[in-house]
Amino acid sequence: MFVPCADCPMRQLPSFRSNEPQEIEFIQSFKQAHRALPSGSTLVHEGHAVGELFTLFSGWAFRYCTLSDGRRQILNFLLPGDFFGLQERLNEQSPHGVEALTDVELCVFPAAGLWDLFKNHPGLGYDVTWLAAHEERIVDMNLVSVGRRSAAERVAMLLIHLHKRATLLGLVDESGGVPFPMNQSHLADALGLSLVHTNKTMSRLRQLELYALRGGRLYLPQPHALQQLADYYESPLPPRPLV
Amino acid sequence: MFVPCADCPMRQLPSFRSNEPQEIEFIQSFKQAHRALPSGSTLVHEGHAVGELFTLFSGWAFRYCTLSDGRRQILNFLLPGDFFGLQERLNEQSPHGVEALTDVELCVFPAAGLWDLFKNHPGLGYDVTWLAAHEERIVDMNLVSVGRRSAAERVAMLLIHLHKRATLLGLVDESGGVPFPMNQSHLADALGLSLVHTNKTMSRLRQLELYALRGGRLYLPQPHALQQLADYYESPLPPRPLV
DNA sequence: CGCTCGGTTGAAGGAGGTCAACTCCGGTGG
DNA sequence: CCACCGGAGTTGACCTCCTTCAACCGAGCG
Numbered sequence: 001m002f003v004p005c006a007d008c009p010m011r012q013l014p015s016f017r018s019n020e021p022q023e024i025e026f027i028q029s030f031k032q033a034h035r036a037l038p039s040g041s042t043l044v045h046e047g048h049a050v051g052e053l054f055t056l057f058s059g060w061a062f063r064y065c066t067l068s069d070g071r072r073q074i075l076n077f078l079l080p081g082d083f084f085g086l087q088e089r090l091n092e093q094s095p096h097g098v099e100a101l102t103d104v105e106l107c108v109f110p111a112a113g114l115w116d117l118f119k120n121h122p123g124l125g126y127d128v129t130w131l132a133a134h135e136e137r138i139v140d141m142n143l144v145s146v147g148r149r150s151a152a153e154r155v156a157m158l159l160i161h162l163h164k165r166a167t168l169l170g171l172v173d174e175s176g177g178v179p180f181p182m183n184q185s186h187l188a189d190a191l192g193l194s195l196v197h198t199n200k201t202m203s204r205l206r207q208l209e210l211y212a213l214r215g216g217r218l219y220l221p222q223p224h225a226l227q228q229l230a231d232y233y234e235s236p237l238p239p240r241p242l243v
Numbered sequence: 244m245f246v247p248c249a250d251c252p253m254r255q256l257p258s259f260r261s262n263e264p265q266e267i268e269f270i271q272s273f274k275q276a277h278r279a280l281p282s283g284s285t286l287v288h289e290g291h292a293v294g295e296l297f298t299l300f301s302g303w304a305f306r307y308c309t310l311s312d313g314r315r316q317i318l319n320f321l322l323p324g325d326f327f328g329l330q331e332r333l334n335e336q337s338p339h340g341v342e343a344l345t346d347v348e349l350c351v352f353p354a355a356g357l358w359d360l361f362k363n364h365p366g367l368g369y370d371v372t373w374l375a376a377h378e379e380r381i382v383d384m385n386l387v388s389v390g391r392r393s394a395a396e397r398v399a400m401l402l403i404h405l406h407k408r409a410t411l412l413g414l415v416d417e418s419g420g421v422p423f424p425m426n427q428s429h430l431a432d433a434l435g436l437s438l439v440h441t442n443k444t445m446s447r448l449r450q451l452e453l454y455a456l457r458g459g460r461l462y463l464p465q466p467h468a469l470q471q472l473a474d475y476y477e478s479p480l481p482p483r484p485l486v
Numbered sequence: 487c488g489c490t491c492g493g494t495t496g497a498a499g500g501a502g503g504t505c506a507a508c509t510c511c512g513g514t515g516g
Numbered sequence: 517c518c519a520c521c522g523g524a525g526t527t528g529a530c531c532t533c534c535t536t537c538a539a540c541c542g543a544g545c546g
Contacts, residue, residue: 129329183525443495
């Protein structure tokens with residue numbers, strides 16, 4: 001269970017930026033706990049103060065907000081390497097919740113130690129800011145989808161984007177499939193659509209063979225056609241930091 | 244035109260956190276230019292590299308994304324004190340544009356100097372991160388609105404939120420009005436609605452006297468009723484940093 | 487005076503929501 | 517071994533919220 005940060009398997013991936021040894025050492029000392037939680041558990045409760053920061057070590061999760069009558073909006077999906085808890089911490093009480101889609105493992109950091117990080121390791125402070133800005137960028141994209149794309153375009157966008165993120169994490173297998181742990185309610189809540197209409201839209205895209213789900217994995221046989229449908233063309237990302 | 248950062252009028256406002264004198268001194272030296280631009284100008288071009296960071300010194304602006312067929316989504320409105328350019332800088336090319344709603348003045352900072360800021364003034368690094376997280380929180384809220392609220396609820400939410408932000412900046416007059424420089428197309432694009440339906444929804448709310456526009460100023464005669472309609476109840480914010 | 491821009495209103499159509507029923511499947515317990 | 521159950525996916529019917537198209541009005545302006 002215990003893995004030294006220096007040997008963190010994610011650090012081997014090309015999509016992550018490398019850090020100075022003393023930075024990794026600091027991260028190691030900053031890390032308060034390694035916590036495993038089962039699928040479906042709530043990692044951060046809506047409206048509660050937190051006091052901890054997290055890096056998702058393994059598994060999938062999502063951030064969400066609910067209105068008082070139960071309507072739920074998923075803000076973003078979290079994949080391994082994603083850092084969360086910043087919004088909560090810096091605003092003292094969390095405006096949104098985080099829930100595990102699969103069994104997850106978390107690196108837990110004390111929020112009170114964040115100041116040390118900025119003070120003694122400016123490079124890591126810069127990294128944290130990078131991650132916050134990156135996270136916002138993803139939410140921006142989701143907002144564009146939900147605000148201006150049709151149902152089919154939204155689905156296409158989401159599938160491409162999730163496939164891409166998982167691929168960058170090396171989660172892709174030889175036949176191009178990536179894990180896909182969410183069900184249609186999750187997708188509906190992320191897309192700002194009803195469950196029924198999400199289902200019908202996805203059936204259409206599936207019959208067009210724009211995507212396939214087999215054994216809990218997502219396959220995109222015609223990535224270019226999907227991109228065209230979603231009107232989404234993005235340049236390759238530079239390596240990202242990992243805390 | 245030239246105002247030393249130490250005498251910045253925004254720093255006098257109670258909603259901004261105070262900084263150490265040497266931090267303010269650094270900000271002053273970090274500041275590259277003070278730039279005035281007319282209403283309607285594009286401050287950041289979509290898809291262009293930037294190389295500069297900005298604090299909105301006066302006036303209003305908005306961040307937006309457009310799809311290739313012209314559909315536009317406004318991601319967020321920018322008010323004095325808002326810091327922007329981070330997303331652009333850290334991703335090398337801006338995924339979104341920024342446009343002025345009124346005549347604006349900008350504090351311009353060289354993006355290359357951001358590293359110095361983190362290195363020599365960790366407190367300011369922390370502040371920048373705080374601002375990034377805060378900005379994301381606003382986008383989160385917009386995403387919830389656009390994804391899950393009805394047209395009337397969205398309008399209510401936006402009006403409350405803008406009124407609140409402007410009030411915190413001391414832009415409110417004795418009769419409770421705040422500046423309101425956007426037209427209905429802006430609102431429609433921010434709400435993810437069509438122009439026509441935005442108009443009809445707003446006419447309804449206006450007849451219910453949930454809001455009023457007079458002389459370019461927004462008045463909310465029944466804030467509580469609006470909050471109930473929007474299902475939006477937020478705790479008061481702690482003071483925010485200013486860079 | 488005519489132009490444009492922003493706001494307003496009506497009518498018609500469509501995308502998506504809601505309600506309801508049904509299937510399929512894996513578990514679980516008799 | 518089979519009955520029962522609950523969760524997830526699927527499908528149809530109907531309705532409504534919102535979009536689209538179009539016309540009109542008024543203010544500001546060259």
